[in-house]
Amino acid sequence: MLHKLLRLPQGKWMLALYAVAAIALFCAPLYLSDFRLNLLAKFLAYAIVALGLDLIWGYTGILSLGHGVFFGLGGYAMAMYLKLTASGGRLPDFMEWSGLTALPWFWKPFNSFAFTVLAGILVPALLALILGYFTFRNRIKGVYFTILTQALVIITTTLFIGQQAYTGGTNGVTGYTKLFGYSIASPGTKTVLYLVTVAFLIAAFVLCRVLVKSRFGKVLRAINDGENRVRFIGYNPATYQMIAFSVSAGLAGLAGMLFVLHVGIISPSMMGIVPSIEMVLWVAIGGRGTLVGAALGAILLNSAKSVFSETYPDAWLFFMGALFVIVVVFLPKGAAGLFTQLKWFKRKEAGHEGADSVRYPAV
Amino acid sequence: MKEQTRSVILQCDDITVDFDGFKAVQGMNLRLLEGELRFLIGPNGAGKTTMLDMICGKTKPTSGRIVFGSAEITRMKEHQIAELGIGRKFQTPSIFRTLSVFDNLEIAMKQPRGVFATMRAKLRGEDRDRVHAQLAMIGLETKASWRAGDLSHGEKQWLEIGMMLMQEPQVLLLDEPVAGMTDNETEKTGELLREISRTQSVIVVEHDMEFVRNFASKVTVMHEGKLLKEGSMEEVQRDDRVAEVYLGKRRDADASRSTA
Numbered sequence: 123m124l125h126k127l128l129r130l131p132q133g134k135w136m137l138a139l140y141a142v143a144a145i146a147l148f149c150a151p152l153y154l155s156d157f158r159l160n161l162l163a164k165f166l167a168y169a170i171v172a173l174g175l176d177l178i179w180g181y182t183g184i185l186s187l188g189h190g191v192f193f194g195l196g197g198y199a200m201a202m203y204l205k206l207t208a209s210g211g212r213l214p215d216f217m218e219w220s221g222l223t224a225l226p227w228f229w230k231p232f233n234s235f236a237f238t239v240l241a242g243i244l245v246p247a248l249l250a251l252i253l254g255y256f257t258f259r260n261r262i263k264g265v266y267f268t269i270l271t272q273a274l275v276i277i278t279t280t281l282f283i284g285q286q287a288y289t290g291g292t293n294g295v296t297g298y299t300k301l302f303g304y305s306i307a308s309p310g311t312k313t314v315l316y317l318v319t320v321a322f323l324i325a326a327f328v329l330c331r332v333l334v335k336s337r338f339g340k341v342l343r344a345i346n347d348g349e350n351r352v353r354f355i356g357y358n359p360a361t362y363q364m365i366a367f368s369v370s371a372g373l374a375g376l377a378g379m380l381f382v383l384h385v386g387i388i389s390p391s392m393m394g395i396v397p398s399i400e401m402v403l404w405v406a407i408g409g410r411g412t413l414v415g416a417a418l419g420a421i422l423l424n425s426a427k428s429v430f431s432e433t434y435p436d437a438w439l440f441f442m443g444a445l446f447v448i449v450v451v452f453l454p455k456g457a458a459g460l461f462t463q464l465k466w467f468k469r470k471e472a473g474h475e476g477a478d479s480v481r482y483p484a485v
Numbered sequence: 486m487k488e489q490t491r492s493v494i495l496q497c498d499d500i501t502v503d504f505d506g507f508k509a510v511q512g513m514n515l516r517l518l519e520g521e522l523r524f525l526i527g528p529n530g531a532g533k534t535t536m537l538d539m540i541c542g543k544t545k546p547t548s549g550r551i552v553f554g555s556a557e558i559t560r561m562k563e564h565q566i567a568e569l570g571i572g573r574k575f576q577t578p579s580i581f582r583t584l585s586v587f588d589n590l591e592i593a594m595k596q597p598r599g600v601f602a603t604m605r606a607k608l609r610g611e612d613r614d615r616v617h618a619q620l621a622m623i624g625l626e627t628k629a630s631w632r633a634g635d636l637s638h639g640e641k642q643w644l645e646i647g648m649m650l651m652q653e654p655q656v657l658l659l660d661e662p663v664a665g666m667t668d669n670e671t672e673k674t675g676e677l678l679r680e681i682s683r684t685q686s687v688i689v690v691e692h693d694m695e696f697v698r699n700f701a702s703k704v705t706v707m708h709e710g711k712l713l714k715e716g717s718m719e720e721v722q723r724d725d726r727v728a729e730v731y732l733g734k735r736r737d738a739d740a741s742r743s744t745a
Contacts, residue, residue: 338603340588347581354541354575355652356567356598365600 147320151313160384163316165424167380170326172404172420173413174373177330179402180410181339182366183346184263188271189401191278192246192371194393196378198282198289199242201388202232204298204306215297220287229288235302242379243372250371254364261360263349275398279390294389306386319380323417326373330413333369342366374401407449408456415458491518494686495540495571495656500549502535509535511710512549517656522682524697525690527707528730533690534576536707537658540688541573542566553656568598572654576661578641582634586625586644589633590616593648616651622677623647638665646677657687663696675700 147166151159171193178184205214206229213225231237253274257267282289289295304311333339344352345359352359382388391397401420408419426445430438453459495517502510510532517523525533538544540551542563550559558566567573581589594612596602620626623643628636633644642662649657662678663671671693678687679700691697697704697718704721706713708730714721721727 333604336604337592337606337608338600340584340592341603343584344581344589344592347583348579350543350563351575351579351581353563354543354567354573355593355648356564357592358562358564358598361600 144320144324147323148317150320151316156309156312159316160312161425161428162421163312163319163384164381165421166316166319166323167377167384168401168404168424169417169420170323170377170380171374171401172408172416173326173330174370174377175401175405176410176413176416177333177342177373178363178366178370179405180412180416181334181346182342182363184363184367185268185402186271186367186370187268187395187398187402188274189371189374190393190395190398191275192250192374193378193381193397193401194278194282194388194390195246195249196242196375197382197388197392198295198378199232199238199245199375200379200382201295201298202229203235203238204301204382205295206233207301208297208299214295216290216293216295217287222287226288239379243375246375246378247368247372251364251368254360254367258360258363258367272395272398275393275395279394282390282393290389292390294387294392296387296389298386301383306383312384315380315383319384322376322380326376327413327417329369330373334413338362403446406456407446409453409458410456412456412458415456418458419456491520493517494519494521494554496552497536497540498550498552500539500546500551502539502544503547509710510539510546513707513710513712515705515712517686517688519655519686520682520684522678522687522700522702523689524701524704525688525707526692526694526697526704527713530709531707532710533707534660535710537573537660537688537690540566540656541571541658543573564598567652567654570653570655572649572652572657574645574649574657574659574662576664578638578645580633580636580641580644580648582632584633585629586620586631586633586636587616587629589644589648590619590651593651595651595653619647619651622650639667639670642666646674650681655685657681657685659687659689661690661692663691663693671696 150162154162171189175186175189178186209215213222217225231241253270257263257270262270283292285291298306300306301311334342341352341357341362344357345362349359352362378388378393381392404420404423405416406419407423408417409415423445427438427442430441434441449456493516495515497513497515499512499514500510501508501512513532513536515536525536527533535544539546540558542558542561542565546559550557552558553566553569553571556569558569558571561569581592584592591608591612592603594615596606617626617629620629623646625631625636625640625644625647628640633641636644642665646659646662649659659678663674666674675696678689681687701718703716704718705715706721706724706727713730714724714727716724
């Protein structure tokens with residue numbers, strides 16, 4: 123019986139596993155406490171960021187240490203909507219404290235939920251597109267691009283902290299009350315928001331998977347292998363990199379919006395250097411170049427972080443450090459890399475049989 | 486006589502490239518006819534590879550112009566030139582190592598190269614047949630699902646040639662295609678080049694003189710970035726200046742394979 127099961131084609135196996143994982147996620151409200159469910163919801167939002175990062179880093183080979191900004195922009199968009207709702211037509215409290223008398227023009231459209239959602243995805247995507255246009259077209263790549271993304275983080279956080287009257291400064295934007303008339307802190311709303319996050323995570327996963335499996339995805343991997351060679355077979359790598367970077371940023375924005383709904387606050391520290399680097403670590407440890415690895419990396423690493431920090435409040439950072447070292451030293455392609463290696467190995471073994479008969483090309 | 490009826494597909498007029506004062510190529514002219522198999526030879530540093538680099542857009546000439554068909558391509562970007570129909574094979578095999586052999590050929594296939602075109606692209610039955618035909622030609626049928634990086638050196642060379650053919654370019658530029666190949670493989674490559682040149686034009690940079698002698702119809706000899714001599718292999722071999730700079734004192738011994 124088991125033997126027969128194991129003989130299922132690999133694709134069907136994976137599909138079955140995905141289905142089980144999706145069902146487990148959708149049923150989580152039945153077996154997790156409200157507190158745990160809220161934590162998991164946050165981690166699932168992180169997993170969406172990880173998927174996007176994997177697209178640009180794992181598949182295209184471009185390391186962005188600036189995804190905190192895209193995440194933060196999405197977060198602020200949602201925060202502005204929630205804050206305006208909570209203020210009920212009056213000026214948000216932090217603006218009053220800073221001496222503003224009227225709502226700034228760019229806050230006004232955030233009264234609309236539809237606009238908020240669009241802006242939360244499109245503003246980060248557009249910013250990435252613009253940054254990508256100036257860098258990829260000029261063939262700035264590798265570590266230079268990475269440094270530029272760090273600069274973007276510093277510029278953005280400095281701007282957000284400095285413009286206290288418009289952004290809430292270091293404290294960020296918090297103090298939300300309601301979403302569509304429902305209390306945002308009630309367990310019922312939380313459960314619905316969790317389910318919405320699961321749905322978005324699955325949608326993001328499907329989107330990334332379709333992209334990665336398409337010929338577009340193959341070109342991305344080809345760019346990772348040899349950007350110049352891609353040029354000489356007629357593709358313009360810059361366009362591909364720009365689009366991949368932009369999609370990746372849009373997903374981070376989406377995740378930021380969901381994050382704010384679960385956590386109830388967004389501040390510059392959540393889009394800074396450290397969170398940006400942490401996002402890359404999720405992907406590195408889960409396994410770059412595999413979507414499941416990246417998403418699982420985000421979920422498991424953050425779970426480990428919360429378990430360790432609850433159980434060993436003094437020593438948890440050491441545990442995390444040890445985990446990083448182990449993965450980097452022994453699993454350079456991340457946890458998921460193990461399985462990929464195994465797959466290629468098996469194919470190679472199978473391919474060796476009968477290969478000698480056609481050793482020489484038949485011209 | 487026959488040459489008169491064929492039209493010029495690629496023309497380099499008086500091109501010069503200056504690398505910080507060093508003129509790698511100086512006032513070079515080259516006319517390639519449709520369906521021509523041309524060999525470009527010369528000692529190390531003669532500027533042969535630089536010529537190929539300029540034609541495919543990797544290096545921009547300091548002066549002069551390059552015309553492909555009816556389009557001037559002197560200042561075009563690499564990918565635009567490739568899309569117009571000039572294929573390039575590099576000296577060291579450069580394939581996409583993490584993609585499968587099949588995928589390498591699939592993305593090289595002649596097709597719309599835009600982002601949205603490749604997102605929507607489906608592998609049609611005829612595309613699959615096309616890839617499989619190419620796999621058969623380069624002898625990698627049984628290794629279609631292999632990771633390309635796991636192929637042997639010779640197989641990678643063949644895969645790259647296969648990728649170039651999948652692009653269906655009108656002009657193919659090959660830089661030392663038989664380097665590192667066995668005699669048997671070299672022979673097959675030569676036959677393949679001859680076959681290709683029935684429908685497409687080919688420029689080959691080559692050091693292997695025996696290979697050049699066996700397959701060349703017309704040879705261009707470069708020396709210190711300049712054109713030294715152009716003609717059939719016999720004419721080139723009779724030329725004293727060529728003998729001096731390239732074949733050197735080993736004129737009698739050149740039957741042995743030289744990879745100078």
